[in-house]
Amino acid sequence: MKFFARVSMALEGVTIAFEAIRGNKVRAALTISGVAVGVFVVVTMAAAVHGIRESFQKDLDEFGATTFQINRRDPGNNQCTSPDDPCPDRKNPPVSLDELHAIQDLPEVASAVARIGNQGTMIYRDHQLKAVGYDAYTSDWIRTDRADISPGRSFTESEDQSAAQLIIVNDTLKSQLFGDSDPLGKEITLEGKPFTVIGVFHTKAGFLKTLNGTGPDNPRAIIPMMTAWRHLSVYKRGISVAVMPQPSVTRDEAMDAVTALLRSRRGIKPGANNSFYLVGEDRIMDIFNQFFGAIFLVGITLSGVGLLVGGVGVVAIMMISVTERTREIGVRKALGATSAIILWQFLVEAATLTTLGAAIGLVIGAVLSWLVKIYTPIPASIPPEAVLVALVAAAGTGILFGMMPAARAARMDPVESLRHE
């Protein structure tokens, strides 16, 4: 058959489907609601995951596309949590400050910064804040973090080396401790030790920063690394290093250079495993995808059930529709419709029903995602490919489940169906 005749017949099928839906609104609504619910659930879920992922990607991009971390243990491997586990990672040494300096001296490396995260109580006069998160950084942090400080300044390398008791606060901490007054030069107490405020830094919003408490909404501070070592009780083995390669160097080249350096310094024999882990943006993304992939699988299963329920509904409504329209089928056959055309017409009708259900589900999902975006920190947004997948899956369901009623219509004898009352 000519292609355009097929299209013309498909349009005819869509027209008939809408006429049938108009003729039986309640029945059609019940049928397509299963599909609509299935699509709505999975689309909202996809929107949440997609939004989180986008935001995460943005956080990582801000961190620097080629920047990578040196960790003592594999962040993607949660297997060795119990102290009884034979877990070789646990024996890995932390990156020492000597190693950090050696890495900084590599020609491939633009900057490298060590970080230890901790939290403690901060006091300024009668203001007391408990469990405020702070990072102990080496002086290069301002380059790897692309930090923005105003008013004030960061600390210098010599201030770090001399363990100067200096502190940089973020906007939230500044307003909580000092209100509108100028914080620079003021003295605050962290874990009982006096610190002088030398600057205010700004963090850009990001969903993950918000979730792990490092976003701009939480009070946060930065102090020099050596200061933390000498004056505060921080977990020195928890040190991690962020390495920013030179702009002309790829991340892999920089990683190779760091690996070679650490292996030779640590005397690791050829063939033996590294006693450290280099984690690039892609690896972090992998871990993220692994986690949300599981959530997504649940969503797919749920929507599968929705589509199945919708599909069974389609069989029911189409069976009734075929019986009711026996005479119409007879007339169409008398006018020259072949069995294939009748089959095609009813398949298109079934697919129209389910696709309409999917469209309704998409609209509800879009509205809900928008509400989630406005009222929760989750930056939900519907991925465009999810729209396509939902519509195609729904149409497929219609065709699959419409097959039986459509085949029944196609097989009808024209003489008998014309006689049908």
Added chain:
Amino acid sequence: MSPQTDDVALSTTAERKVVVQSAGAQPDKDWVIVTRGLKREYDMGGEIVRALQGVDLAIRKNEYVAIMGPSGSGKSTLMNLIGCLDTPNGGEYWLSGQLVSTMKDDELARVRNKEIGFVFQTFNLLPRATALHNVELPLVYAGVGSAERKERAMEALTKVQLGDRAMHRPNELSGGQRQRVAIARALVNRPAILLADEPTGNLDSTTSEEIMRVFETLANTGQTVIMVTHEPDIAAHARRVVVLRDGKIASDERNQKVTSSLGL
């Protein structure tokens, strides 16, 4: 009046009739319909019902034929076979020179689409579609493009004086208008035969006359018309009347009155 007495009345007024000779009919362009020994039997729960028991019928191009007979005479079965809605158990049927009695379902559908225009007693319009869309349907199945389809459907509606009702749905039309839409639909694909099954069965006498005038006009302009009816008043419009009884042709005669008034 019962159909039986009508038949008697028709067949006894012998001076009006001329026996039709179709024995030498060949399935070619001149003879639109040729059947030879056409048989149709139904299995009704083990009992064989012989609805048609060998029908030889030949109809020329441009003829206007009425098929009559009491209920159970096999006229509906014959109509279904002529209309290619059904296939015979025995015998042969040529339509426009093609042997259709051995065709498969899909081929028959295409033959129906191309060669036959149906007009039913109950109109059989699609209730939710406009008059125009109803008339377009055979063209949809013929694979005609949208623009040409609309144009030809409008043309057909205009021919039956319903050009101004194109966008009305069947429930917005009178019985006579509905049947005229059905006639437009039957004609839109320029079929070899117009096959009407009790076309006035659901219409009052005034409207029936109006519909018969449409058939008259079509027959006068060269359209082959075959009409199945049990009403002698209606059959009297035809130029030839075939009477079936017990699955066989009981008589096949020219309607002298009509033919002579036409000067044939």
